[in-house]
Amino acid sequence: MQNLATDAGYDPIALATATEKVVVDGNRRKYVQLGRPLRFYGGTTSATEVGCNLRCKFCFSDKPVWKPKATGKFYTPQQVFDGLVKTAKKHGHNLISASASEGTLGREHLHELLALVEQSEYIYILETNGMTLGADEEFAKSLAKYKRLHVRVSIKGTSPEEYHKLTGAKPDSYRLPFLGLRHLIYAGVSCNACVMISFSDDEGIKNVKRMLADTHPGILKSLELEEITLFPKVAERLKREGLRPITARRIRSKLYGRNTKG
Numbered sequence: 001m002q003n004l005a006t007d008a009g010y011d012p013i014a015l016a017t018a019t020e021k022v023v024v025d026g027n028r029r030k031y032v033q034l035g036r037p038l039r040f041y042g043g044t045t046s047a048t049e050v051g052c053n054l055r056c057k058f059c060f061s062d063k064p065v066w067k068p069k070a071t072g073k074f075y076t077p078q079q080v081f082d083g084l085v086k087t088a089k090k091h092g093h094n095l096i097s098a099s100a101s102e103g104t105l106g107r108e109h110l111h112e113l114l115a116l117v118e119q120s121e122y123i124y125i126l127e128t129n130g131m132t133l134g135a136d137e138e139f140a141k142s143l144a145k146y147k148r149l150h151v152r153v154s155i156k157g158t159s160p161e162e163y164h165k166l167t168g169a170k171p172d173s174y175r176l177p178f179l180g181l182r183h184l185i186y187a188g189v190s191c192n193a194c195v196m197i198s199f200s201d202d203e204g205i206k207n208v209k210r211m212l213a214d215t216h217p218g219i220l221k222s223l224e225l226e227e228i229t230l231f232p233k234v235a236e237r238l239k240r241e242g243l244r245p246i247t248a249r250r251i252r253s254k255l256y257g258r259n260t261k262g
């Protein structure tokens, strides 16, 4: 019988390295687009990145995650910054971000982008599943010099078993985003946690809150509980995988459909 605690699934850190070979070229990273308005945080401008180190079965992002080679184009940090600022100005947004994939792939690109944000009036929201930040404390510490940065760490599910079922990744990598949060908090980086709870019962939600409180009690104050949005392609994938969400958001309008994070 397979030992869930150790040997099932892929390693998100190895997948990060493999994906970087496809979506990163020197200081350039692949994107699908460089700035669209979203409703989050009272209005933000977001670029669509390509390449992720998880394969969440509920993920709305399709080609950027599953077909990174065939998707998007390479852009320099300056091109990405300029694209974000152009749309942010148009919509009066102070917050800029990238979404639909993993934000920490391509560290040289990310650091150069954050250095540009640092000289500007904008705040950059780094959307991450927290794997790479948990695995590498020095990486988390290296972000502490950016004061116009907020890191949003998204935890997939409420236990290692549920995480494995939802992502196909090794159950023991479930601990990495918690470690990532700890590294960020100790380094003084602005951050918060969010947990996907669409497949979780009350006991599971209590469990993940306990784990977060053990990581750092203050995290609970800014905790976001997230539900999937049932886009047709997401519903189809979940059905194929035999997964049924307990709670989900329905698509209310075309605009609502465009406003989803990765």
Ligand code: SF4
Pocket (backbone or CB within 6 Å): 052, 053, 054, 055, 056, 058, 059, 060, 061, 065, 100, 101, 102, 129, 262
């Ligand atoms: S939900 Fe986020 S972490 Fe999961 S596959 Fe999609 S982009 Fe990656």
